[in-house]
Amino acid sequence: MRANDGVDLDVSWRQVHALLGENGAGKSTLMNIVYGLLRPDSGEILFDGKPVDLHSPLDAIRLGIGMVHQHFMLIPPLTVAENIVLGHEVANRGVMDLTESSHKVEQLSERFGLQVDPRERIAELSVGLQQRVEILKALYRGARLLILDEPTAVLTPQEIEGLFTIVRALVAEGKAVIFITHKLAEVSEVADVITVMRRGRVVGTTTPKESKSADLARMMVGRTVLLRVEKSPAKPGAQVLKVDNLVVLDDRRHVAVDNLSLDVRVGEIFGVAGVEGNGQNELIDALMGLRSIRAGKVQVDGREISNLSTHARLKGGLGLIPPDRHRMGVVLELSVADNLVLDDFDHPPFARWLVRQFNAIRDYAVKLIKTFDIRLQSPDQPVGSLSGGNQQKLVVARQLGTLPKLLIAGQPTRGVDVGSIEFIHRQIVSERDRGLAVLLVSSELDEVLSLSDRIGVLYRGRIVAVLDAEGADRDRIGLLMAGAS
Amino acid sequence: MAGWRRWLLSAVLVPLVSVICGFAVGAIAIVAAGADPLMAYSALFAGAFTNHNALAETLVSTTPYVLLGLAVAIGFRAGLFNIGAEGQFYIGSLSGVFVAYSIRGLPGIVEVPLAMIAGMLGGALWASIAGALKARFGAHEVITTIMLNYVSFLVASYLVDTPGLMLARNVSTPRTPDIDAGAVLPNLIPGSRLHLGFVLALLAVPIVWFLIERTTIGFRLRAVGFNQNAARAAGMSVGRTIVLTMALSGALAGAAGIVQILGVNFHMTDTVAAGYGFDAIAVALLARSNPWGVLPAALLFGALHNGASFMQLETQVSADLISIVQASVIIFVAAPAIVGWLFRLRRAPTETVAITQREVDAPTT
C-alpha cells in the first residue's frame, strides 16, 4: 500500500511550512523519508538545490535536518544531557565529558529560551519538557531545517503558545521549520506556507491569507466537513455510570486521574474534552478494570464495580472502544470473525463446553460485517490486512454488537477516513437514541462538540467543568482545556 | 492460489530444505573429522531404520520427542518460550514414579492412569511456577525455566540419593524402587522395547491440535500470544492464561517423563535426564509450533538420536555429530531468509512463525 504517492513539497528558509492532513494522510511517512528513516520507492529530494541521497538519519543530520518525532525518541533512563548529545557526544578519546556536555546544553537552552535541567532523567520530565529536549536535540545537531511532527497534540494551549514563540524565533534565525498538524487553527497562526495532504497525496499548497480554515478543511478531507452530526436532542433517563472522586495513577506512579467525578445517563452522550495526556487513557483503563484505582467509587446502575474484573464488566453491560486500535482494539493476526467475538467467544452460541462453534461465529460475523459496512474479502482474512478505517469499524461493530448499556468510546475515529468517521458517528448516535449511555473520550474537540449532549472538560485529571453541548462556546472550552478557570 | 502456496513454502518446503541443509553441514563436519559422510550417514540410517529392531528403537526415542515437542509448541503459541521442558520432564518422572512404585497389585488399567496423572500433575505444577512468576512479577520465563531446570535436577538427585526418601533399599545403584508390574506399559512388538507410550504420544497430537485450534482455551491462548493488550481489553485474564499455558505445557512434558519411566526405565536414577527437553525446543521450531508438524520433526530427532550410536560404532564418528546437524537444521528453519537466498526462492517466507522470528517482548525482569 502506498503511504505516500507522488508527493511534491517545497520548503524555503526563514519559513514555517505547515503540513496539514488528517490522521493517516501520510505526513509522518513523508517526513520519515526526508529524515532518512524510510527510503522512498521513487522520486528525489533536493536540499539547498542539490539532490541528496538519504540513507540514514545520520545523512539528514549532516545536512542540517532535524526532526522532533510524533512519538518522542528519548531514552527514559538517560539524563537530558546524555539524550541530547547522544550520537554527537562531547568526549576526549572516547571518554564522555559529562560536565562539558551539560554546559553546552545549558548554553543552548539559554540561547533559545528552552529551560531544562541537563542532569534530570527523562523519565522524570513532563511531556512538555520532553518536547523541549527533543527540540534542543535537533538544534544541538545544528539543524537548519526543523521538522516538528504534530508537536501540539500533547501540549496545553499555553505550552502551544510557548512553542509558537520558539518556532518564530527559529525562523527569525534563518532556519526553516516544517510544522505538521491536523489542527486548522494552529496553521493559520504560525504558518507562512501550508501544504495539505490527503491519503498520501499533496492536494495543494497555499498560504493563510489565500485560504480560510473552511477551505483548508475541505482540501484536507476532500469535501465540506459536517461540523455537526444531525441528531435529535437527547432524552436522558436514569443514571447509568456514576464516578465519585476517582484517583488513578499512571505507569510512572504519578497521579493521572485526580479526584474525578462524573455521571452518564441513559440515552445521552457525555463527551470528555481535553488535551491528550490529561488522564484520558488512565480514566478509560480504570473504568474498564484494566488499571487499579487508588481511591474513589465507580458505580454502574448503582452497583459498585471498582473491584470487578474486565470480563465481569463487559458481561455487566460495558462496552469499550479502545483509544489505541492496534494496541488494544484488534488482534491483527487473528481473523475478522475471531476479532468480532473477541470479548464473548467463550459462551453459547459461540462456544459449547469449551468447544468453539464456528458456524455460529461466522453467521454472527457476516451479520455484523453487513450492518457495519466493513469492507473486506472474507470474514476469515486476518484483520491486519484491513485498512485502519475498517479495522476501526470492526471494533465499533464488536462493541455495539453486544448491545451494551454503557459504551466507553476512546478516540473512536482516530486515524480513520472521513466516510468511516461519519458512519461511526451515526452508529453511536442511533444507539444513543435506543437508550445507550455513551462516555465519549476524545482529544478532537470538534468530535466532542458535534457528538456530545453534555461535555465535561478534563484538565490535569480533573473534570474542571461540565456544560451543556447546546450552544457550548468553543473558545471557552478551549480555555478550560488549557486550565484557565 | 497464493495462500496455500505460501503455506506449502513455509510449513513444508522450508523445513524440508532446512533438514537437507542441516545434513549438508553435518557432512562437512564429518569430512573435517576425517571420515566418509556417505558411510557415516548410511550407518546412521541403518541404525535408525533398517537394523533389526532399529525402527522400533527409533519410535521408542520418538515418543518423548513427540510429547515434549507438543509441550514446547503449545507454549510458543501463547508467546511463551518454555526452556524448562527438561526440568518438567524430570519432575514429572519423579512424581509419576513415586505413585507407580507406591501402589501395588492394582490392574494396569488403574495403575497406569494414576501414574500418568501424577506425572502430568507434577510437570504442570512445576511449570506453573514459571508461569506464575511471569504473570505476577513479569519475570521472563526463559530465565526462570532455565534456573528451574537446574533446581529440578538437584531436587531429583536429593530425593533419589537420600535413604528414607525415594532411594530403593538394598540396590547397588542409587535409584528408586522398580514400578509395580501393573504400571508397566505393555509392549507393542514383542522382543522390542516399543511400548504403548508411543500410541499415547500419537493420540496426544490430535488432542493438542484440537485444544489449540478448536477450543476456547486455545483461542484465549493464541489471542494472548499475539496481543496481550487486546486480549486484556477483551476481558481475558492474561495472567491466568499464561499460568494455564505453562501448566498445559508442563503436563505434556511431565507425561513424556512418566511415559519414559512406565515404558522404558521402570525406575528412576539420580542421573540427569537425557536432554530430550532441550532437543524438544528444536522439534517444536522445526514443526513451526504446529502439532501435526511435531510428528515428523520428532521422528527425525528420534531417528538421529537412535542412529547415532550405530554410526559411531561403525565409523567412529562421535555421536555428538548429530548435535551439529540439529543445530544447523534449526538455523535454517529459524532463518528462512537463508534458505530463500540459497535457492533464490522469490518471496521466501520471512513472515514470523511462532517464536523463531518475532518481536519478543522485552523481559520485564
Add this chain to the structure above:
Amino acid sequence: MSEFLQQLDPVSLLSITLITATPLTLAALGGMMCERSGVVNIALEGIMLTGAFIGYAVAFFTHNLWIGVAAAVLSGMIIASLHAVLSISLLVDQIVSGMVINIMAVGITGVFYRTYLESATSAGPGTLPHWNVPVLSSIPVIGPIFFENQFVTYAMLVLILVVHFVLFRTVWGLRTRACGEHPRAAETAGINVHFVRYVNVITSGALAGLGGAYFSLQQIGNFLPNMTGGRGYIALAAMIFGKWTPVGAFGASLLFSGSDQIGSRMQSVFHVQIPLQFLGMLPYLLTIVVLAGAMGRAIAPAAVGRPYKKE
C-alpha cells in the same frame, strides 16, 4: 577459636572463591555487554565450551599456552558472530539463536575432540604460570588472595573495571545503553544500531571465550567434553543477580562460587553433612527471587530480546 580459624582457613577460602568466580565473572561481563546493547545471550555456555576447546587444541599443537589463550578469545568471537548474524541481521529470535550455538558447541567440540585429541597420550601443554606481583603479593591476606594468581584471573579483575568504565563513562557505553533501551531513538540520533550490537555481541564472545580458557588452559591444562558443566548458565544468573552491572555480577559470582566452597568445607573439614544439593540450588533460587522483584527488582535493558528492524 584459633582451631576454628585454622580449619576455616579464610585466606585460602577467599582465594579459591576468587579463582572459581573467574569464568562466571568473565562470561557474565560478556553477557552484560551483549544485553546492554539489546541482545540476549544464553549462548555463554556454548561460547565458553568452544573457547576451552579451541584454546586447548591450539595450545596443544603449537605448544604455546599464550597462542592458545588468544585462540580461545578469537574462537569465542567467531562463534559469537554467528549469534550476531542470526539474531541481528536475520532477525532470528535471540533465544533460539543462543540455543543453536549451545547445541552447536557441544557438537563441534565433541566431534573434533574425539578425532584429534582424545587418543593423544603425551603430556598436555600444562597450565598458565602463576604470577606473584612483587611487593603486593607479600601483603598479608590481600596478597595471597589477589596477587598470586594466573593470567585469566588477573585479566578478569582488570576487565571488571574496564567494562564498568566502558559502559558508564565512554561514548561507546552510552551508545550501547541507548541501543539496549530504545534502538529507534538511537538510530534517529544517528547511531548505527546494528553496528553497535554486532560489536557488543562479538565482544561478549571474546570475554566468554577467555572464560573458556580458564578451564582448559589456566586450571586443567587439558580439555574434557562438556568441561564447562553449565557454568555459562550460572554466569547468566550472576549477570542478572548483579543487575547488569560489572561490579554486581562480580559480587554475585563470588557469592555463588563462595557458597559452593563453603559447602565442600562443611563436608571435608567440619564433617557437617548437609545435603549439598540445597547449596547447589542457591544461585538459581536467588536469581528467581531477584526476577520476582524481591531484594530490589532487576531491571533488564528495555529493548533486550527485541530484534531491531531498519525500515
Add this chain to the structure above:
Amino acid sequence: GGTTPTSSSSCSKTWKVGLVTDVGKLSDKSFNFDSYKGVQDAQADSSLCVQGKAIESSTEDDYPKNIGQFVDQKYDMIVTVGFKLGDATIKAAKANPSIKFVMVDFGDFTDNPVPSNLVGLLFKEDQPGFLAGALAGLMTKTNVIGAVAGLKTVPPVVHYVQGYANGAKYVNPAVKVLTIYQPESGAKDFNDPDWGKQQATTFFGQNADIIFGVGGNTGNGGLLAAKEKGKLCIGVDVDQYVSYPDVDSCLITSAEKHLDKAVKTAITSMVQGSFKSGILNFDMSNDGVGLAPFHDFDSKISSDVKAKVADVQAKLKAGTITTGVSS
C-alpha cells in the same frame, strides 16, 4: 578410541567382543578407558583371534539399546562397564543365552539368580586403597593426608577411600585423613577437575601433603593441584604415571585395579572355553588389584618405608590383616 580388526590368518574363528560404556565416555582416562584397553589387548593378542568394538552411551535409556546393537550383530561377548548397566545387562543375558556377558564393577545378584552366560567382575578396591593409604601414612610429614573422590553413590569410590583411610591409620595412628566426595551435579559427575583441584588446595590449607585422587577427571584435578603446589599425589585405577603424564612429578604411586587384565581374562576364558558364570573376584591374592610402581620416586622413598608397605601387602595377600572395609 576405535581399532581396526586384526584378523590374522591363523584364526579359524574371530571372536567378536563388544563393549558398552556408561555415560562416562572412553575419554575418562579411567575405568571405561581401561576396560576397553582389556578388549584391545585381547585383540592385539593374535593367539586369541578377537575383534573388539565399543559404543559410548549418551543417556541411561540407551544402555539396553546399545547392548542390543551388539546382540543384533551376533557378537560372541558383550562387556558392560559400570554398575549402572547392571540391570540392563542381566536382562540381556537372560534373553540371549548364546552370548556371553561380562559386567565390570557389578556383582549384585541379590534378587536374580546368575544366568549361566553372565559373569560379574568385582574388585576389592579397598586393598589397593589400603596400601596407598599405608604408603601415604608413612610418607606424610604433616600427618595430614587427603582424598578427593568422585560420587559417594559409586561403591568402588567409597571402597578406595575407606581403605585408604584405614591403611593410613594402620601404619600411623596419628595421621588425619581429609576426604571429600563430589556432590551430584549431572554433567560434572567425575568430570569436574577444577572442583577437584580446589578441594585439594583446601586440603593443603589444612596442612595435607599427600592427595589421593579417586574419581575420573575430578580426582585428576586433585593430582594436578598437588603437582602445582609441590605436594605428593597418588593415582587410581590405572598407573596414572602412564595415563596422566602431566602429574608424573608428584605421583608416588597409583592404587590399581587391573580392569584391563580382568576383562582380558574373561575374554580369554571364553576363547578357551573355560568361561564360568557368576562372580570373578579380583584382589591381592590373584593380583587383580595392586600398587603401581613408584617410578620417579623409587629413589626418594626410603627402603624402610618400602619394606613396611611390602609387609602390609604380604599380610593383605595372606589375609592376616583385613582392610576393615565391608564391600
